Amino acid sequence: AQKVTQAQTEISVVEKEDVTLDCVYETRDTTYYLFWYKQPPSGELVFLIRRNSFDEQNEISGRYSWNFQKSTSSFNFTITASQVVDSAVYFCALRPASGGSYIPTFGRGTSLIVHP
Amino acid sequence: DGGITQSPKYLFRKEGQNVTLSCEQNLNHDAMYWYRQDPGQGLRLIYYSQIVNDFQKGDIAEGYSVSREKKESFPLTVTSAQKNPTAFYLCASSRPGQPVGKLFFGSGTQLSVL
Numbered sequence: 001a002q003k004v005t006q007a008q009t010e011i012s013v014v015e016k017e018d019v020t021l022d023c024v025y026e027t028r029d030t031t032y033y034l035f036w037y038k039q040p041p042s043g044e045l046v047f048l049i050r051r052n053s054f055d056e057q058n059e060i061s062g063r064y065s066w067n068f069q070k071s072t073s074s075f076n077f078t079i080t081a082s083q084v085v086d087s088a089v090y091f092c093a094l095r096p097a098s099g100g101s102y103i104p105t106f107g108r109g110t111s112l113i114v115h116p
Numbered sequence: 117d118g119g120i121t122q123s124p125k126y127l128f129r130k131e132g133q134n135v136t137l138s139c140e141q142n143l144n145h146d147a148m149y150w151y152r153q154d155p156g157q158g159l160r161l162i163y164y165s166q167i168v169n170d171f172q173k174g175d176i177a178e179g180y181s182v183s184r185e186k187k188e189s190f191p192l193t194v195t196s197a198q199k200n201p202t203a204f205y206l207c208a209s210s211r212p213g214q215p216v217g218k219l220f221f222g223s224g225t226q227l228s229v230l
Contacts, residue, residue: 035217044222045208045219046221047220091159104219
C-alpha cells in the first residue's frame with residue numbers, strides 16, 4: 001500500500017518569505033515516481049515536477065526547488081521569495097514505476113496563502 | 117489548443133436524482149480518471165479507464181458509474197445511491213511517456229445538493 005502525507009494543512013506567509021512544503025511518503029516499491037502539482041483558485045491541477053526514485057539529485061527551477069531524500073522518504077518543495085501568485089493548494093503524489101495500475105496516490109494537499 | 121474540458125462548472129442535484137458530469141479530452145490520451153476532492157481530504161480516485169470500453173473502480177466507486185465508449189469521452193454519473201455527493205470533481209488524463217505518470221486535469225465541476 002502507498003501513502004503520501006502532507007502534514008501541513010495550511011501555511012500563511014508574507015510576500016518574499018521563503019516557504020517549504022513537506023511531503024513524506026510510504027511505499028513498498030523499490031522504484032517509483034514522485035510528483036508535485038499546483039491547484040490555483042481556478043481549480044485545475046497543474047503539473048510541476050516528477051522525480052524518479054533512483055535519482056536523488058535536487059532540482060531547482062527558478063524560485064522553486066525540490067529536495068528528495070530517500071533515506072527519510074521525503075520530497076519537500078521550497079518556494080524562494082514567495083509571491084501572491086504562488087497562493088494555491090499544492091499536492092504531492094506517488095506512483096509505482098512498475099506493476100499494478102500505475103495510479104498515483106495523492107496527499108491531502110497544503111494550502112499556501114501568500115499575503116502582499 | 118489541446119486539453120480537457122469538464123462541464124458544467126457548477127451542478128446541483130435534487131434528492132434521488134442521478135446527474136452526469138461530462139469530461140472530454142482532445143489530447144489523444146488513452147487513460148482517463150475521475151477524482152473527488154473534499155476540503156482537507158485531497159484527491160480520491162473514483163474510477164479510471166486505461167483504454168476504450170474498459171474501466172476500473174477506484175477507492176470510492178460506490179454510488180458512481182462511468183462509461184468509456186469513445187477515447188475522448190469519460191462521463192461520470194453520480195447516482196442517487198451516493199448519499200453525500202457534494203464535492204469538487206476532477207477529470208484527468210494521461211499518456212505513457214508524457215513524462216511517465218504526468219496527469220493533465222480539467223478545471224473541475226462543483227456538485228452541490230439542493
